Amino acid sequence: MLVKQLSVFMENRPGRLYKLTHALGKEGVDFVTLSIADTKDFGIVRFIARDNERAYEILKNEGFTVGITELIGVEVDDKPNALAEVVALMEEANMNIEYLYSFVLTNHNSAKILMRVEDTERAVKLLEEKGIKLLSEKIL
Amino acid sequence: MKGKLKDYIYQPEYECLSRSEMENLQSERLKKTVEYVYRNCKPYRAKMDEFKIKPSDIKSVSDLSKLPFTVKHDLRAAYPFGFYSADQSDIVEVHASSGTTGKLTVVGYTQNDIDIWAEVAARSLAMAGVTKDSLVHVAYGYGLFTGGLGAHYGAQKIGASTVPASAGNTIRQLTLLRDFGATHLCCTPSYAIFLGTEIQKAGMDIKDFSLVGGAFGAEPWTYQMRDELERLLNIDALDIYGLSEISGPGVAMECMQKQGSHVQEDHFIPEIIDPETLEPLPFGSEGELVFTTITKTGQPLIRYRTRDLCTLTAGKCACGRTTVKMSKVKGRSDDMLIIRGVNVFPSQIEAAIMNVAGVSPHYMIYVDRINNLDVMEIDIELAGNLAPDKVSDLESIKKKVETEVNSYIGLSAKIKLCESGSIQRSEGKAVRVIDRR
Numbered sequence: 001m002l003v004k005q006l007s008v009f010m011e012n013r014p015g016r017l018y019k020l021t022h023a024l025g026k027e028g029v030d031f032v033t034l035s036i037a038d039t040k041d042f043g044i045v046r047f048i049a050r051d052n053e054r055a056y057e058i059l060k061n062e063g064f065t066v067g068i069t070e071l072i073g074v075e076v077d078d079k080p081n082a083l084a085e086v087v088a089l090m091e092e093a094n095m096n097i098e099y100l101y102s103f104v105l106t107n108h109n110s111a112k113i114l115m116r117v118e119d120t121e122r123a124v125k126l127l128e129e130k131g132i133k134l135l136s137e138k139i140l
Numbered sequence: 141m142k143g144k145l146k147d148y149i150y151q152p153e154y155e156c157l158s159r160s161e162m163e164n165l166q167s168e169r170l171k172k173t174v175e176y177v178y179r180n181c182k183p184y185r186a187k188m189d190e191f192k193i194k195p196s197d198i199k200s201v202s203d204l205s206k207l208p209f210t211v212k213h214d215l216r217a218a219y220p221f222g223f224y225s226a227d228q229s230d231i232v233e234v235h236a237s238s239g240t241t242g243k244l245t246v247v248g249y250t251q252n253d254i255d256i257w258a259e260v261a262a263r264s265l266a267m268a269g270v271t272k273d274s275l276v277h278v279a280y281g282y283g284l285f286t287g288g289l290g291a292h293y294g295a296q297k298i299g300a301s302t303v304p305a306s307a308g309n310t311i312r313q314l315t316l317l318r319d320f321g322a323t324h325l326c327c328t329p330s331y332a333i334f335l336g337t338e339i340q341k342a343g344m345d346i347k348d349f350s351l352v353g354g355a356f357g358a359e360p361w362t363y364q365m366r367d368e369l370e371r372l373l374n375i376d377a378l379d380i381y382g383l384s385e386i387s388g389p390g391v392a393m394e395c396m397q398k399q400g401s402h403v404q405e406d407h408f409i410p411e412i413i414d415p416e417t418l419e420p421l422p423f424g425s426e427g428e429l430v431f432t433t434i435t436k437t438g439q440p441l442i443r444y445r446t447r448d449l450c451t452l453t454a455g456k457c458a459c460g461r462t463t464v465k466m467s468k469v470k471g472r473s474d475d476m477l478i479i480r481g482v483n484v485f486p487s488q489i490e491a492a493i494m495n496v497a498g499v500s501p502h503y504m505i506y507v508d509r510i511n512n513l514d515v516m517e518i519d520i521e522l523a524g525n526l527a528p529d530k531v532s533d534l535e536s537i538k539k540k541v542e543t544e545v546n547s548y549i550g551l552s553a554k555i556k557l558c559e560s561g562s563i564q565r566s567e568g569k570a571v572r573v574i575d576r577r
Contacts, residue, residue, distance in 0.1 A: 007527065007528055007529040008528070009522055009526070009528035009534070009557075009559060009560075010559065011557075011558055011559050011562065016559075037531050039531060039534075039535070041556050041557065042534065042557055044528055044529065044530075044531060044534070046529070063524075063559075063560055063561040064559070064560070065522050065523075065524060065526055065528055065559060065560045066527075066528075067526065067527020067528055067529055068527065069527070069529045098530055098532075099530075116529070116530070
């Protein structure tokens with residue numbers, strides 16, 4: 001019931017993101033999502049590829065420091081307050097969200113939320129109980 | 141005020157000898173020291189036996205080069221007190237400096253050694269014009285480091301008022317300097333420049349200070365730094381040299397000619413050697429400075445390799461002294477760095493880094509002088525097998541490296557995490573340090 005995501009450590013300097021995207025692009029690997037967490041010195045690039053295993057292998061071979069993380073994926077209606085309702089559930093249960101990002105695909109009227117939490121198992125159980133639709137690994 | 145300082149000779153009976161008088165004195169003292177060390181210092185006796193040298197082979201200073209060298213490693217191997225020649229009960233003070241592997245280099249001083257130290261420090265401060273009417277503000281650290289107490293002993297020996305301010309707390313330093321009317325300042329040159337730049341920021345005016353001069357050392361500094369320091373504090377700034385193994389600050393000191401430092405060679409015989417072949421080099425050649433102490437009793441050292449690169453010159457100085465002069469230290473024949481007056485070896489930093497999980501042993505140390513203060517940055521690669529997902533995990537690795545480095549070397553460094561493989565690998569001897577000062 002979890003969504004796999006790749007995380008790559010990256011120094012905060014010009015040319016680094018190109019190196020990563022180009023390494024994957026030239027091998028025909030397609031991104032589904034991509035986000036960057038940045039600090040003054042470094043960033044963490046987090047993404048989901050259509051073929052995560054392949055992307056992982058390519059980046060390892062290129063010498064990137066890369067890891068695989070499992071996220072909770074949730075599908076909600078694309079309407080105001082939908083995200084807030086999910087976040088509220090987590091808050092009531094006193095569960096901390098490490099990070100979160102969301103996206104809406106064209107021609108869909110639902111939004112997808114991906115989040116990393118402290119206690120994944122507990123969060124999955126909670127969301128299921130509350131009837132929230134969870135995404136499987138194939139999120140598209 | 142610059143130009144107000146009066147250099148005077150504290151002990152002309154030793155500082156102005158003719159070359160032959162000095163060599164006779166040195167020969168007599170050297171013979172005694174070699175006999176004493178051979179009799180009492182087991183590790184050095186073993187060296188002499190290995191070289192098949194007997195104390196009776198040493199008849200004058202010209203025989204000095206027959207003797208084996210002493211190196212820092214010998215002192216560490218005898219850690220803590222195995223290199224003493226004196227009985228431990230006769231040691232009255234112990235100092236130590238950092239070594240390459242985190243083990244300290246220990247030096248024990250007898251009362252005789254402390255008296256010698258005070259005497260050479262007094263001679264040094266006299267070159268900076270310190271008299272019994274002076275007020276000497278010592279902003280070197282007091283402790284195992286010899287800077288603080290060395291300057292302190294010298295100033296007290298002369299009879300000056302001595303203010304043991306020690307290091308740190310800039311505003312308090314400036315307030316004391318101004319309110320007490322310090323005439324002389326002793327600290328590292330970079331800290332003196334820093335104090336100078338902080339005067340205005342603290343809302344003070346240099347006109348309200350009574351400073352005329354100072355003795356600055358414990359780290360190498362350039363003539364440009366002297367100009368800057370003299371301008372900022374409106375003083376004459378002189379270079380003082382020393383190392384704890386020999387005697388702390390006062391082993392050599394610059395006179396008002398500001399062209400080289402007079403070595404107190406009636407106590408410490410200087411030599412220059414080629415650091416590769418270890419052959420002695422003539423006056424004027426650049427090489428590694430080697431000292432033999434000839435009056436100390438606690439832990440006298442014979443042909444101790446300082447690793448400092450410089451030149452020696454003989455001849456009468458315009459100040460009237462005849463003692464040999466050493467040039468400014470131009471570098472090191474090992475990889476030791478002196479950062480904010482603290483001795484740092486890259487191997488210590490490596491040892492600290494290796495204690496942290498999540499980073500690799502690939503690192504690069506950058507040393508800069510920013511606003512006249514030494515700044516160290518360590519770039520270090522993340523371990524290749526790390527799964528980097530949370531910013532907080534990476535921040536905590538960074539914090540751990542900072543803490544470890546600080547506890548190993550006693551200095552803070554800026555840590556930068558780098559991508560695996562991004563730090564240049566070198567063939568042969570790895571380049572670990574880029575000193576941009």
